[in-house]
Amino acid sequence: MQPTLSLRTRPGRAVVGLAGMLGAVALVAAGCSSDSGGAAEKPGATASAGGATKVDVTLTAASGTDACELSTASVPAGPVTFTVTNKDSAAINEVELLLNNRIVGEKENLAPGLAAVSFTSTLDGGSYEVYCPGAEKDTVAFTVTGQAATSPTGSVQAVLAQGTAEYSTFVQSQLAAMVVGVDNLKKAVDSGDLGTAQKAYATARPFYEKIESDVDGFVLPGFKATDNKGNLDYLVDMRASSLDPAVGWHGFHAVERDLFGEKKIDAGTKKYAAELATNVAKLRDLATSLAFKPEDLANGAAGLLEEVQANKITGEEEKYSHLDLATFAGNVEGAEQAFADLQPGMEKIDPDLTAQVTAQFDAVKSTLKTYQDAAVLGGYELWTPQLRRTDAAKLSQSIQALQQPLSKVAEKVATAQ
Amino acid sequence: MTTDDARPDVAPDPAPAPGSGAPSGTPGEPERRGRFSRSAFLGAGLGGLAVGALGGAGGAAWARSDADAASPLPSDGVPSTTAYPFYGQVHQGGIETPQQRHAIFAAYDLTVTDPRSLQVLLARWSAAIAQFQRGRSLGAVEPTRASAVPTDTGEAADLEPSGLTVTIGLGPGVFDERFGLAGRKPAKFAKLPALPSDQLDPGLTGGDLSLQACAEDPQVAYHAIRVLSRMAQGSATVRWTVMGFGRASAGRGQTTPRNLMGFKDGTRNIKSEADFGAFVWHDGVDQAWMKGGTYQVARKIQMHIENWDSDFIGDQQSVFGRTKQEGAPLSGAHEFDTPDFATKGADGDPAIPATSHVALAAHENNGGLKILRRSYNFTDGMDENGQINAGLLFIAYMNDPAAFVTLQTKLGRVDRLNEYIAHVGSGVFAVPPAPASGSYVGEALFG
Numbered sequence: 077m078q079p080t081l082s083l084r085t086r087p088g089r090a091v092v093g094l095a096g097m098l099g100a101v102a103l104v105a106a107g108c109s110s111d112s113g114g115a116a117e118k119p120g121a122t123a124s125a126g127g128a129t130k131v132d133v134t135l136t137a138a139s140g141t142d143a144c145e146l147s148t149a150s151v152p153a154g155p156v157t158f159t160v161t162n163k164d165s166a167a168i169n170e171v172e173l174l175l176n177n178r179i180v181g182e183k184e185n186l187a188p189g190l191a192a193v194s195f196t197s198t199l200d201g202g203s204y205e206v207y208c209p210g211a212e213k214d215t216v217a218f219t220v221t222g223q224a225a226t227s228p229t230g231s232v233q234a235v236l237a238q239g240t241a242e243y244s245t246f247v248q249s250q251l252a253a254m255v256v257g258v259d260n261l262k263k264a265v266d267s268g269d270l271g272t273a274q275k276a277y278a279t280a281r282p283f284y285e286k287i288e289s290d291v292d293g294f295v296l297p298g299f300k301a302t303d304n305k306g307n308l309d310y311l312v313d314m315r316a317s318s319l320d321p322a323v324g325w326h327g328f329h330a331v332e333r334d335l336f337g338e339k340k341i342d343a344g345t346k347k348y349a350a351e352l353a354t355n356v357a358k359l360r361d362l363a364t365s366l367a368f369k370p371e372d373l374a375n376g377a378a379g380l381l382e383e384v385q386a387n388k389i390t391g392e393e394e395k396y397s398h399l400d401l402a403t404f405a406g407n408v409e410g411a412e413q414a415f416a417d418l419q420p421g422m423e424k425i426d427p428d429l430t431a432q433v434t435a436q437f438d439a440v441k442s443t444l445k446t447y448q449d450a451a452v453l454g455g456y457e458l459w460t461p462q463l464r465r466t467d468a469a470k471l472s473q474s475i476q477a478l479q480q481p482l483s484k485v486a487e488k489v490a491t492a493q
Numbered sequence: 494m495t496t497d498d499a500r501p502d503v504a505p506d507p508a509p510a511p512g513s514g515a516p517s518g519t520p521g522e523p524e525r526r527g528r529f530s531r532s533a534f535l536g537a538g539l540g541g542l543a544v545g546a547l548g549g550a551g552g553a554a555w556a557r558s559d560a561d562a563a564s565p566l567p568s569d570g571v572p573s574t575t576a577y578p579f580y581g582q583v584h585q586g587g588i589e590t591p592q593q594r595h596a597i598f599a600a601y602d603l604t605v606t607d608p609r610s611l612q613v614l615l616a617r618w619s620a621a622i623a624q625f626q627r628g629r630s631l632g633a634v635e636p637t638r639a640s641a642v643p644t645d646t647g648e649a650a651d652l653e654p655s656g657l658t659v660t661i662g663l664g665p666g667v668f669d670e671r672f673g674l675a676g677r678k679p680a681k682f683a684k685l686p687a688l689p690s691d692q693l694d695p696g697l698t699g700g701d702l703s704l705q706a707c708a709e710d711p712q713v714a715y716h717a718i719r720v721l722s723r724m725a726q727g728s729a730t731v732r733w734t735v736m737g738f739g740r741a742s743a744g745r746g747q748t749t750p751r752n753l754m755g756f757k758d759g760t761r762n763i764k765s766e767a768d769f770g771a772f773v774w775h776d777g778v779d780q781a782w783m784k785g786g787t788y789q790v791a792r793k794i795q796m797h798i799e800n801w802d803s804d805f806i807g808d809q810q811s812v813f814g815r816t817k818q819e820g821a822p823l824s825g826a827h828e829f830d831t832p833d834f835a836t837k838g839a840d841g842d843p844a845i846p847a848t849s850h851v852a853l854a855a856h857e858n859n860g861g862l863k864i865l866r867r868s869y870n871f872t873d874g875m876d877e878n879g880q881i882n883a884g885l886l887f888i889a890y891m892n893d894p895a896a897f898v899t900l901q902t903k904l905g906r907v908d909r910l911n912e913y914i915a916h917v918g919s920g921v922f923a924v925p926p927a928p929a930s931g932s933y934v935g936e937a938l939f940g
Contacts, residue, residue, distance in 0.1 A: 137930075163931055164580075164930045164931035165620075166579075166580075166619075166620040166621075166623035166624050167620075167624060167629065169617070169620060169631075169632070169644075170632075185613060185617060187613070187616035187617045187619065187620040187933060188616065188619070188620055188930070188931045188932060188933060189612075189616045189619070189928070189931060189932045189933040189936050190612065190613060190616045190933075209632060209633065210632060371640055432727065436727060473604075473730045476726050476730075477604070477726050477727040477730075478727075479726070480723070480726040480727050481727065483642045484642060486640045486642075487638055487640040487641045487642065490638075490640040491638065491640070
């Protein structure tokens, strides 16, 4: 999830036409989808909505051909419960109900031998499709006749739009806080007091880490995307490992190197701090143009976790201060905020996946909590090479377990009806 | 590394094993090349895809041999088009299956603590393995929706099935307090005790689950383990892995390969159906779900390669009890001569020294005990001491883990080979039988 060149040339992502989107939703006349049955729930335990029409979806490979069979090809409008049984198809592990290529309901992690699972959707009249990737004929037509008695309320898109608006507010608040934090860092550096400056550095760091994947694509006006001199992410957050010799040291980590590596403040340090303060203010101003689609939140959250895996676990990010766990926590907090803003929509789209993501966020946070130490700068144990040797695998695995379900969220919200 | 605990079957028997069941589905079931079929380059001659059963035990293999006419047929391997069926066999693949050239072994720690999650993992693994063994991907390598993350990692997309088998094992931890399965634990199954000469690294030892992927193409085996490990994220974490190259045990009908010490390994391996029945397959008497299953013992054995390479040939041969070139027991002249432990050398001592590896491991000297070995060579580059990090990925199958304990207790005490090796990794796993169609490995355990 590295920033692409095209993104760098485009300060501010595509603005979402909220009004247009809501309009589109109104045309899509399928309703809310509720979900019952975990991936392994017993058939007897599947609750079907009162009065719901029942449709059995059976996955088979009996004739040597993987097939997706429906018990009926047409139902009247209203609540419909789909019960999916994978009899013996190793190739099919997912079933989706689609209307105009939008997902109305679905079940994943299907495998032969597991108990049947079901989901219920309130469907209005229309030509639907049941999509079973892996089947020889992977799309089966499904017709709903008539009109649902009550029109569906609270469309998923509207809920998601509410979430992206909230997330946008969060990003702006973090940018504003970062500007204040970096200003304090500059003042502390200017004072020449090393201890005060180190504290101010630790305080200023997490803000950028919470929103990095949203704001790492900005290029200063007049610069090419390939020139790091105008790349704000480089100027703010470059590290020894990403040093461009033609542009040199800048930003947070130039200050970090002086404060924690060389343990001194000189004229160069003051210059770095002053420049950083200018650049984060520029970044804040440019970022007011940011607008988010739901999948941007999901991809951003995934991007922050990639940051954790690539730069924090390795101890590369905070090479001199060893504050990696504090910035790790910042990445996780940012990712969790993005997911939290999608969660109300995701609950409607895929409650199973939502529960998995939530559980894995909880697991990561409770693991991180064991490293909290208020006495240490940044609030977490220092990520020293010794601690890394013993604990990196555990932390990395905990993030991997979160990345796996989280990586599926973008597709869900992008295709939500 | 036991080279000597099974009788030689001088005449290799290439016939399918009677106990290993018929291939799943109808014998003529064609290998379709649908959207999710992995390789796409066999355009010609598709009409005859399922040409016929290739000789082989542990499930008949279906080879699309017409398409492979141009590639040389390995003398005792299988062509890359070989696809072993997964469902509907008696035993899991990768045990009696003619040993493939490459392997990856992986042991996992379960992070979930409820039986449902374990069932889902085993069922999803089983379905995925069934696809991989047919040479297919796990879903689309390139999904049509731009926002979709591919479920298959893609590096085997253009490769043939390559005789892949993936064998699932259940570690002792599956039967601890977490999953409510203590009552299903076979009486003989437990963690291996500390054994003489053990130098086990905790990071290379144990595991709640094991996967052994074997294939004629290492990338096919790697892909299987990579995707299966990815599927396990959130349910299990990889504890240790060994990548094996070059088989270091002889299966039925195969020439005897050499281990990294340059000696033939597996000359007297279990090859006859009778021995498989007597020493490998579980009878299911104490736990019905294990009927047709077996136990897997995996050991990562490091070789002190530099020391071995500076040892003189006479001593090397005394250490093993065999000649290096021919592989003959020091009491005889040919590889398959039955070792005679009474034969005396010119000096009046036994020709096969009593502390040689062959003498200690021979079934004649162990009350008839035999185990099936299915080992691979491995290398991990250089170690931190500037020495070659290589050795043997020893994998053995038996119907009672005590067989390994008995043999290794003896070997670990006095085997002359111990000077040149160290057992650094270890695991023991219960291997359930193959699943029926519509089921998954281990399903009967939860019934």
